[in-house]
Amino acid sequence: MNTISSNFSLKNYNTFNIDVKSDKFISINTEDQLLDFLPKNKDEDNIFFLGGGSNVLFSKDYKGTIVHISIKGKKIIEESNDNIIIEVNSGENWHEFVLFCVNSGYGGVENLSLIPGNVGTSPIQNIGAYGVELKDVFDSCIVVDKLSLKSKQLNLTDCRFDYRDSIFKNEAKGKYIITEVVFKLTKKNHELNTSYGAINTVLLEKGITNPSLKDVSNAVIKIRQEKLPDPNVIGNSGSFFKNPVVSKQEFDMLQARFEDIPFYPISENEIKIPAGWLIEQAGFKGKRFGDAGVHDRQALVLVNHGNATGEEIWLLAKKIQQEISRIFQVTIEPEVNLI
Ligand code: EPU
Numbered sequence: 001m002n003t004i005s006s007n008f009s010l011k012n013y014n015t016f017n018i019d020v021k022s023d024k025f026i027s028i029n030t031e032d033q034l035l036d037f038l039p040k041n042k043d044e045d046n047i048f049f050l051g052g053g054s055n056v057l058f059s060k061d062y063k064g065t066i067v068h069i070s071i072k073g074k075k076i077i078e079e080s081n082d083n084i085i086i087e088v089n090s091g092e093n094w095h096e097f098v099l100f101c102v103n104s105g106y107g108g109v110e111n112l113s114l115i116p117g118n119v120g121t122s123p124i125q126n127i128g129a130y131g132v133e134l135k136d137v138f139d140s141c142i143v144v145d146k147l148s149l150k151s152k153q154l155n156l157t158d159c160r161f162d163y164r165d166s167i168f169k170n171e172a173k174g175k176y177i178i179t180e181v182v183f184k185l186t187k188k189n190h191e192l193n194t195s196y197g198a199i200n201t202v203l204l205e206k207g208i209t210n211p212s213l214k215d216v217s218n219a220v221i222k223i224r225q226e227k228l229p230d231p232n233v234i235g236n237s238g239s240f241f242k243n244p245v246v247s248k249q250e251f252d253m254l255q256a257r258f259e260d261i262p263f264y265p266i267s268e269n270e271i272k273i274p275a276g277w278l279i280e281q282a283g284f285k286g287k288r289f290g291d292a293g294v295h296d297r298q299a300l301v302l303v304n305h306g307n308a309t310g311e312e313i314w315l316l317a318k319k320i321q322q323e324i325s326r327i328f329q330v331t332i333e334p335e336v337n338l339i
């Protein structure tokens with residue numbers, strides 16, 4: 001275990017690249033280290049367990065201990081001619097895991113290429129992109145209960161996945177540490193999901209009619225690289241807000257005022273609106289307030305142009321929220337966790 005006792009900069013541990021410090025920083029590399037750490041720190045209030053840092057915004061120095069979960073490794077649990085069940089430790093980088101699957105011929109995660117962050121945090125917000133969500137490939141996950149120190153396995157139903165949501169953001173918030181995620185992937189007869197318009201366009205442009213896992217993954221990578229900023233170049237945490245869901249009645253009123261409004265019906269009475277469209281219409285796309293800004297190719301993404309503080313980014317988020325509420329009477333909620 002690697003303990004740095006004071007004033008540890010978290011700049012390289014959050015994809016917004018916010019330069020805050022934590023009193024203490026500990027890297028946990030094995031499950032044994034975790035089980036050794038937890039009882040000794042049971043009564044500590046100010047402990048934050050950090051994964052890939054791709055969904056957090058640090059607004060100030062952290063007065064406490066940051067525990068960086070960095071447990072690596074993966075193993076095959078079960079394999080048939082058709083499917084494979086694979087258990088992946090939480091500290092594995094998400095995109096590297098996707099590439100491993102694509103290169104090994106394991107299907108299911110290719111649409112989730114290039115999502116920043118680690119495997120262990122993927123269930124928390126049920127990561128999703130281009131028509132696929134984590135829940136579609138999820139078998140179960142192993143968690144350690146912070147109080148009882150017991151491990152248990154949670155299956156698909158236990159996790160109560162929904163759009164950018166799970167039990168880990170609700171009833172079980174702060175209760176568990178996810179140590180492994182178990183995936184169920186296909187080895188043949190892959191169910192490729194290329195229905196998302198932009199994927200089809202890229203494949204057509206390349207003249208690909210019978211795409212492989214690699215083709216789909218490459219198409220997703222191309223789309224993301226064109227639209228979304230690379231956190232290694234410009235700090236960001238992907239979509240800052242969730243796409244809001246409104247009732248049919250609210251939507252009809254909006255559509256009467258804004259006839260071009262894009263939308264996705266999700267049930268008889270629920271309609272999802274792209275927050276990026278709302279933010280663009282409100283005039284924020286590409287705008288910059290000091291070093292805090294709104295990405296110029298996808299308005300849903302807030303960016304750190306260099307030395308923005310977490311507070312500056314949060315203030316910008318608040319300003320956007322207020323404007324959206326004023327113009328459209330729609331509430332947009334952050335997807336990112338403010339620490
Ligand atoms: N749009 C605009 N202006 C913008 C951005 C979007 O008008 O600046 C409109 C366009 O009409 C566009 C529509 O919004 O057709 C949808 O845009 P996009 O396909 O980029 O998807 P999104 O709804 O903005 C969601 C996810 C992304 C994911 C994409 C693709 C959320 C909060 N975000 O974005 O996830 O990559 O779909 O599936 O659901 C992430 O979570 O970090 C992330 C990037």
